[in-house]
Amino acid sequence: MIQIILFIVNIALLQSCFAETPETYLLKTNSLPSDLNFMPTLGNGHLGYTVFGDAIFMNGVYNGAGGNSKRARIPNWLNISAEVCDRFGCATGNDVDVNGTSYETDLRDGYFRVLTTYRTLGISVEQRTYPHKFYNRALVYEVVAKRLANRLSKVNSPKFLKLTHFPGNSSDAFDFVVVNNGSSSSGDYRTLRGRTKVLELEKFQPDPQEIFVLFSEPLDHTLQLQWPTWQDEFTYRVIITIDREETVARKELQDVLQLSSRKLFQKHTESWNSFWDNEFSIEIRGDAFELSQIVNAGIFYLVSSLPSIETHQKNEPFYGLSPTGLGRGNLEADYQGHNFWDTEIWMLPVVSLFGYEYAKQVLDYRSRKLEAAKYHANTTGYKGARFPWESAYTGTEVTNPCCPEVSQQEIHISPDISFALQKFFAQSHDNAWACDTAWPITREVAEFLVSRASCDDSKNECHFLDVMGPDEDHPDVNDNVYTNAVSKIALNFAEWLGKTCGNTSTELLEKWREVSDRLVILRDENLDYHPQHQGYIPNTIVKQADTILLGYPLNFDTSTTHSNDLRLYANATRESGPAMTWSMFAANYMRSLQIQEANEYFERGYKSYVRPEFKVWSETPLGFEGSANFLTGIGGFLQALIFGYGALDFGRTNDDQFLMFFGITMTPPNVDEVHISSIPYGDAKCSLTFRNRSSSIECSDRIGQGFQMVQGQKKTVLGRSFNLTRRSEDPPIQISLLR
Known part of the structure; x- marks a missing residue:
């Protein structure tokens, strides 16, 4: 009896592991995007790549000095294509059924596959690729060929599979050398050592970065795999492992190869299913199938760039979320894989819902780079910590040389980080983390803000001069209202946290309070709205959400003045603005209970930005040039759904209570x-x-x-x-x- 029960349980477990994926988690198409830049990105927080792309990227690995730093491109040796051949040649498109090739991203199980049915051959070929979520140093390619029952075969001769890899050009970021050729006589794996060519900043990076790439197959030539006529199903796999330590990459490859393809894939899907079932998911109920897919895809693309919480070997330190994620970063359109305010303001509020450990790993990047931020403040003539507008491996300023005014003037990123720390504390109530991690950052940011402020004692006012707010169309302005508001919040939180952690002077706290109290928040009394900056003329076109952020997420002003801000800036924001702008209008309209406007801007925030095939986001509306797989837009969209329509929030009240609303x-x-x-x-x-x-x-x-x-x-x-x-x-x- 016990054996029967165990057998039934095992069958149930197998069925759950290989259950059919719900349609809302399955993105399936018979034709690829016209622009392959909008193919899905796959990742596990350690490694990432875009399907059919020529690059693999690794967490924290950059090449280039200063503003020329960008993610270091590893050739995509996993970009493999399979052909069915015999002694007469290889199958062609004429052998494929009409719509006989499907391209699928399985969001729930975390992989991409191509399934081709060859009509005249009576054969199907499935190619599957994924970065393993548990064995996260491993990238997996598998091909499964099957002879189909009741299908006539044109030729009964022996078949073979021809595997060709398309890694792209040699990397301009690494000097690769072969340290082991993987010959069968040695019984070892082909191993490459790569060293980056250019340091980002020698003070914080004295040596090149080094990685090791190990291959289960050499891949230095086309593979021809014999498929005997008596064998109905043929399976083959290629594994690549990559790490900074050769021993780590070697152990990963050895341990993975001990598992059958089925068990390896099962461990991967279990990890992804565990996230959806136990960590976070959103279920949309109603006539909104496409919206459900977009929501699930957005969560998937965000999680793919985050470290897996449970892994076979210990994770390396995480180097943050860039606007287009870990699977991109070689191009200017990818923002070179750098970190911006996008991380803390647009993505982190959603990431914090996935689980505290995800959020802490994102924020730990800022903690580890605090010394670099202090160095940046000092070299630019200020005190405390000034986090750079863009940062990468060293945490120093790496903004593209094209745009020096951006790095010089967008000082709001430092108080943005303090604001994010406060929001996370309001949710987590983790006092030990607040004093150990948040306090050192908020203290140094407060010192920077005080040293950066220009105070006029005669008027009892303080100003931030020559700044740029989120609206990058208007540089060299004074008192950008968003910058001043988020700085007030940062100074107030530093004062509260200093008292809570009990390790700062009363004099310092009073200095922060004084500057906060005197910071000017512009308001036009006649029109009852907040001018974006000194001298702003109503209806002047702006790039993106700026002043309206005083409502949500800052919760700085939710009065009638804010309602007027929404009305005025809705008519003054340029059509080509980035995706998250309209999502913020939607969230703020929803909180103001202007439902028709909320619905209009919510739909506008995704319908013109999401490519249909794999629900990959563009930074700009279709028809404009912009980034692909734009995680910033995804973050804004999910915030509008959760914190706008769902009316959820975490925050601090005027009497210093940290609550859920x-x-x-x-x-x-x-x-x-x-x-x-x-x-x-x-x-x-x-x-x-x-x-x-x-x-x-x-x-x-x-x-x-x-x-x-x-x-x-x-x-x-x-x-x-x-x-x-x-x-x-x-x-x-x-x-x-x-x-």
Whole structure:
């Protein structure tokens, strides 16, 4: 009896591991994008590449000095194509069924495949490629050829598979040498050692970076794999492992090759399924199939650039999220793989919902580069820490030489980082992390802001002069209202955190408070709106979301002034603006309960930016030049859905409470209900289900002391778990953690 039960359990486990992927997680097409730049990007936080592209990139590996630094391109030896051949030649397109080739990205299982059915040969060939999510030093290519039942074969002669790799040109970033040729007599693997050619900045990078690439097959020539006539199914795989340490790459390859193709693939899909089932997912209910696919693809592309939490060997330090992710970075259109404010303002609020460890690894990049930020402040004549507009391996300024004014004037990135630290603390309530990681950064950023401010004692005012806000069409302005507002928030948080962590002087705290209190926030009293900067003339065209960010995400001003900002800047933002701009309009309109406008801008924020085949985002609307796989746009879009329509937020109140907020919810057009699973808050796990004007919030905290709900003047202790329903006529809900 026990054996029967075990057998049934094992069958159930196998079925769950190889269950058919739901259609909302399967992106399938019979024709490729006209621009292959919009092929899907695959990654695991250590390695990444674009399908059919000529480059592999590795976390933290850059080449080039200063503004010429960019992700160091590794030739894509995994870009392999399979052909079915016999002694008469190879199959051609004439042998393929009509629509006999499908290209698929399986978001739930985390891989890309090409499936071709050869009509006249009675054969199907599946090619599958993926960076392994658990064995994350490994890149996998597999081909499975099958003889189909009840199909006539034109030729019964023996077949062979011809595998040809297309790695692209030699790398201009590495000097590669063969350290082991992988000959059969040695019983070892072909191994290349690569060293980057140019240092980013010698002070913080005294030596070139070094990587090792190991191959399960040499790949220095076309492979011809014999397929005996008696064999119905033929499987072959190629594994490449890459790491800074040869021993790590070697162990990864050895351990992977001990597994069958089935078990290796199963371990990969289990890791991806575990993320969707246990860490984060969004279910869209209603007549919104394409929106569901876009949401799932957006989450997938973000997670693909983040480190896997559970891996076979310990992860290296993470080097941050760039606007187009880990699988790109060799081109100017990819922003060379650099880190911007995009990380903290546009992507991190969503990443923090995936799990604290993901967010901490992103923020740890800033912590590790604090000394470089202090160096940058000092060399530009200021105190404290000035985080560069663009950073890469060393954490120093690497903005493209084309645009010096950007690196000189977009100082808001430093308080942006402090703001992100505050938001994460409001969600996590991790006091040890706040004092160990957040405090050193916020303290040094506050010192930079004080030294950068120009204060006029006679008027009791402080200003930031000669700056550029998020709107990069307007350089050399004074008192950009976004820069000043986020700096106020940063200075106030530094003051609070200094008191909380108990290791700074009263004099220093008072200095920060004084500058914060005196910073000018421009407001036109006649028109009741915030001019973007001194001298701004209403209806002057701007590039992107700037002043409207004072509402969401800053929660700095949600008054009628903010409503007027939305109206005015909606008519003054250029049509070719980046994707996340319209998402921020949508989130802010939704929070102002201007539903028609929210719906309009939400749809505008993705419908003109997402390529249909694999739901890859463009930075600019279709028809304009811009970046591909634009994670910044994905982050803004998901924020509009979760924090706009879902009315969720984490933040700090005027009386220094750090809370979770729920407001009035709505759903996007054609959506009946949205369910968001596994939202972390403190030590708890929560889920949110929202509909038009009602929502259900469920949280469970098995470690802490429980929750308290504040609704208007009423306070209610909720215990260690609760399930609440809120209707539109109810006061907004605030949830605090009991300590």
